[in-house]
Amino acid sequence: MTETKEIRYQGHLHELQKQLMGDYYAQLTAIATGRSDTKNAHLLIAGNPVELVRAFGMIPVFPEVNVLQLAVRKQSLPLIQKAEELGYAVDNCAYVKADVGLYLSGYQAPYGTIPKADLLLCNYVGCNVYLNWFEHLAELTGAPAVNIDIPFVRSADGEPSPGDVDYVVKQLEELIVQLENITGTSLDMPRLRRTVENSALVGEMWAEIKDLTKRRPAPYDAYFDSVTMMAVLYCLRGTDEAVTFFEAAREELSRRAAKGEGPLPEERFRVVIEGPPPWPFLRVFRDMFSRWGAVAVASTYSTVGGIWEFGFRHDPQRPIESIARHMLQYNLCNRTFLQRYDQMARYVDEWSADAVVIHSVKSCRLFSAGQGDMREYFVREREVPTLLIESDLEDPRYFSQAQLRNRIDAFFEALSQRRLTAASDAQLAAGGAR
Amino acid sequence: MTLATAAPIEAVERYRESVEDRAFPTVREWRARTGRMVTGCFPVYAPVELAYAAGMLPVGLFGAGNQIEMAHADSRFQSFICSIVKSTLELAFVDRLAPFDALMFESICDPARNLASVMARNFPDRHVTYVHLPQNMTSPATVDYLAGEYRRAADELGTVSGHVVGTEDLRSAIGAFNGLRARLREIYQLRASSPEKISTAELYTLARLATLTDPADSEPLIAESIATARARESRPKDRVRVVLVGSFCEQPPLELITAIEESGCYILDDDFLLGWRLFKRDIAVDGDPFRALALAYLDGSVHLSTKHDLRQPRAAALIASARAHRADAVIFLGAKFCEPGLFDYALYRKALEQEAIPHLFLEFEEKMWMYDKIRTEVETFVESMLFT
Ligand code: SF4
Numbered sequence: 120m121t122e123t124k125e126i127r128y129q130g131h132l133h134e135l136q137k138q139l140m141g142d143y144y145a146q147l148t149a150i151a152t153g154r155s156d157t158k159n160a161h162l163l164i165a166g167n168p169v170e171l172v173r174a175f176g177m178i179p180v181f182p183e184v185n186v187l188q189l190a191v192r193k194q195s196l197p198l199i200q201k202a203e204e205l206g207y208a209v210d211n212c213a214y215v216k217a218d219v220g221l222y223l224s225g226y227q228a229p230y231g232t233i234p235k236a237d238l239l240l241c242n243y244v245g246c247n248v249y250l251n252w253f254e255h256l257a258e259l260t261g262a263p264a265v266n267i268d269i270p271f272v273r274s275a276d277g278e279p280s281p282g283d284v285d286y287v288v289k290q291l292e293e294l295i296v297q298l299e300n301i302t303g304t305s306l307d308m309p310r311l312r313r314t315v316e317n318s319a320l321v322g323e324m325w326a327e328i329k330d331l332t333k334r335r336p337a338p339y340d341a342y343f344d345s346v347t348m349m350a351v352l353y354c355l356r357g358t359d360e361a362v363t364f365f366e367a368a369r370e371e372l373s374r375r376a377a378k379g380e381g382p383l384p385e386e387r388f389r390v391v392i393e394g395p396p397p398w399p400f401l402r403v404f405r406d407m408f409s410r411w412g413a414v415a416v417a418s419t420y421s422t423v424g425g426i427w428e429f430g431f432r433h434d435p436q437r438p439i440e441s442i443a444r445h446m447l448q449y450n451l452c453n454r455t456f457l458q459r460y461d462q463m464a465r466y467v468d469e470w471s472a473d474a475v476v477i478h479s480v481k482s483c484r485l486f487s488a489g490q491g492d493m494r495e496y497f498v499r500e501r502e503v504p505t506l507l508i509e510s511d512l513e514d515p516r517y518f519s520q521a522q523l524r525n526r527i528d529a530f531f532e533a534l535s536q537r538r539l540t541a542a543s544d545a546q547l548a549a550g551g552a553r
Numbered sequence: 554m555t556l557a558t559a560a561p562i563e564a565v566e567r568y569r570e571s572v573e574d575r576a577f578p579t580v581r582e583w584r585a586r587t588g589r590m591v592t593g594c595f596p597v598y599a600p601v602e603l604a605y606a607a608g609m610l611p612v613g614l615f616g617a618g619n620q621i622e623m624a625h626a627d628s629r630f631q632s633f634i635c636s637i638v639k640s641t642l643e644l645a646f647v648d649r650l651a652p653f654d655a656l657m658f659e660s661i662c663d664p665a666r667n668l669a670s671v672m673a674r675n676f677p678d679r680h681v682t683y684v685h686l687p688q689n690m691t692s693p694a695t696v697d698y699l700a701g702e703y704r705r706a707a708d709e710l711g712t713v714s715g716h717v718v719g720t721e722d723l724r725s726a727i728g729a730f731n732g733l734r735a736r737l738r739e740i741y742q743l744r745a746s747s748p749e750k751i752s753t754a755e756l757y758t759l760a761r762l763a764t765l766t767d768p769a770d771s772e773p774l775i776a777e778s779i780a781t782a783r784a785r786e787s788r789p790k791d792r793v794r795v796v797l798v799g800s801f802c803e804q805p806p807l808e809l810i811t812a813i814e815e816s817g818c819y820i821l822d823d824d825f826l827l828g829w830r831l832f833k834r835d836i837a838v839d840g841d842p843f844r845a846l847a848l849a850y851l852d853g854s855v856h857l858s859t860k861h862d863l864r865q866p867r868a869a870a871l872i873a874s875a876r877a878h879r880a881d882a883v884i885f886l887g888a889k890f891c892e893p894g895l896f897d898y899a900l901y902r903k904a905l906e907q908e909a910i911p912h913l914f915l916e917f918e919e920k921m922w923m924y925d926k927i928r929t930e931v932e933t934f935v936e937s938m939l940f941t
């Protein structure tokens with residue numbers, strides 16, 4: 120094992136992202152403090168119709184992004200506890216609890232102030248907790264709420280039926296009427312097309328960026344570094360700023376790839392990581408992999424809000440239908456658990472990974488329920504070394520550092536051993552043949 | 554049994570053991586008698602009529618209760634997942650699902666949805682139908698969607714059974730379950746108005762039996778049982794009148810229900826097995842039956858923790874039920890790790906406190922077999938109620 124020195128993971132892109140996100144939160148704060156009368160809709164990350172929201176000049180607010188940032192800053196626990204005092208259970212998704220706690224604290228976060236929703240737009244894409252979450256926000260805040268129901272994938276080939284598409288398109292058309300009422304303007308179709316076109320451009324660049332990690336070494340970590348790009352992908356999708364950001368990202372990462380640069384001094388293991396990260400301990404967690412030279416070449420978490428790497432693009436010619444398709448079919452959350460196995464298997468094969476790491480989080484049963492079976496599948500059916508570890512994405516009480524480190528060390532120790540054995544077997548075989 | 558002195562209800566005596574028996578004796582008997590197939594229906598709500606119309610018996614598949622040791626499923630689903638998900642999978646691993654030809658799961662929560670996938674992967678020979686129940690209850694487009702979804706599910710089940718579901722098949726299936734649900738409403742009404750005549754343990758046994766038998770068989774049994782209970786001359790006891798919520802999916806052991814009653818409560822309303830008695834009134838049997846079934850779900854069903862109807866907040870519905878039943882208190886009896894139930898509790902608690910209705914929070918697991926702790930908690934709660 121190579122003990123890595125203090126690694127600087129963050130570069131130029133990170134700075135650019137910080138600036139964009141700072142501007143975004145400044146806009147939210149301006150609304151919350153009455154300095155702007157821009158309308159806002161709260162919505163959820165998994166497959167959402169943010170293009171419609173943007174086309175009305177409204178600004179999207181993502182509670183998931185708000186609370187994960189609190190966790191990164193190690194400020195989630197008091198908010199979670201505040202919600203628990205109200206009767207929320209220890210076993211409820213901590214994202215929801217942190218958001219409830221944040222609301223009860225006047226929506227004041229260190230990165231900005233969150234405005235109360237003009238519309239609670241619950242895009243029910245896979246996660247059932249989304250429904251509870253926005254129902255609770257509606258009760259707490261009294262804001263108007265709507266559920267956009269996205270039929271979960273039920274067919275073996277993952278295709279929604281024409282009836283499913285029709286159903287979602289109709290709901291989006293009803294949503295347009297609601298947004299018209301909120302903003303007092305009617306839908307500007309050319310503006311919607313431009314927004315959707317921006318999403319298509321970003322989708323294209325994001326897919327190209329994801330392709331870069333097929334190289335050796337991967338120019339960035341597809342789990343830990345993807346997070347930087349995901350913030351912009353989700354919060355600013357549809358805007359010109361997002362396009363500019365992704366142009367810069369593509370350029371920088373392609374340059375690194377061309378120069379053979381990776382995020383670590385040496386790439387020893389290529390892994391696929393499944394599951395959301397433990398936000399309160401992101402850096403510590405990353406170091407546990409870095410010290411083994413392990414780099415994520417692909418991750419399922421980076422597809423929660425959309426899967427672009429297998430070909431989907433928004434279509435400005437059919438904006439509403441393509442938004443519906445994105446919600447129905449092209450994001451991780453609305454696909455079946457077995458389709459996730461297939462997605463990961465594809466990553467292992469096409470991105471040439473040595474192993475799978477499953478990070479099981481207690482809060483998020485959408486992600487985690489059944490991951491023991493997933494491990495079983497990868498170990499037994501596909502013979503891929505697979506590590507299953509547990510903690511949480513928001514609640515620091517479930518992160519057991521020593522235990523995680525032991526498990527990760529033992530796993531990579533065994534992988535190294537296996538590699539040595541395979542190498543000496545190969546040498547022996549070569550010697551024998553000579 | 555609290556009503557030991559009252560005339561026994563024959564069906565309760567006969568089936569008390571078998572409703573918890575994971576060898577599924579009633580199901581095996583039906584299969585042997587009819588030679589037909591069976592669909593296992595995971596809670597909370599399954600459109601059972603579709604299976605029945607395909608010539609199959611829809612059977613409630615409520616996990617393994619406290620009847621089976623976990624040996625395989627624990628390694629597939631983590632410690633923080635509710636029992637019923639794991640034990641239902643365990644039943645398959647130990648071949649207890651042999652009497653089931655197909656399984657139906659619905660979009661009730663994230664673990665149940667992933668269970669449908671895990672089940673399908675590990676047991677590919679048993680067909681799995683997954684039904685997406687809508688959560689936009691106000692869009693005019695929803696009814697068409699849901700009718701289409703039911704048609705799709707019926708086609709799948711029809712392919713398994715070899716009997717294509719026609720309009721008349723579905724109409725008569727709806728008729729059969731209308732009859733059963735009317736009886737269940739009736740027995741619930743009887744308990745609400747005269748809880749001294751029928752205990753919840755008795756009522757539960759009968760309602761559970763209804764999930765394990767052909768409605769053609771269970772409906773007359775329940776009708777007979779209602780007649781027996783009505784004729785009892787029991788006198789009301791000095792007990793705390795409660796409405797119970799939180800047990801809509803995973804089911805508490807029957808002994809636990811008995812323990813709560815024996816600790817001094819009359820349970821006047823509950824959400825046990827709620828999916829099997831979801832509708833407030835009969836479903837129309839004229840017109841397009843798929844549409845009728847869909848409309849019943851959208852507009853004719855009672856509130857349910859896994860149905861997010863923004864028109865009717867569930868906490869308000871709970872308060873209304875407590876008021877309508879003149880309840881002294883509410884007991885929340887939630888399955889451990891059940892996310893939808895636990896989320897609802899936070900809203901219930903707020904509403905109950907606002908309305909100054911006392912409540913008790915209890916958690917259970919289907920696999921539990923010691924009830925002393927809960928019994929003591931209920932007794933303490935009852936005493937505090939009686940003395941205030
Ligand atoms: S359960 Fe998972 S996907 Fe759903 S809100 Fe919580 S963290 Fe997000």
Ligand code: SF4
Binds near residue numbers: 803859890892894
């Ligand atoms: S008990 Fe709750 S968490 Fe478990 S399957 Fe049922 S609804 Fe889902």
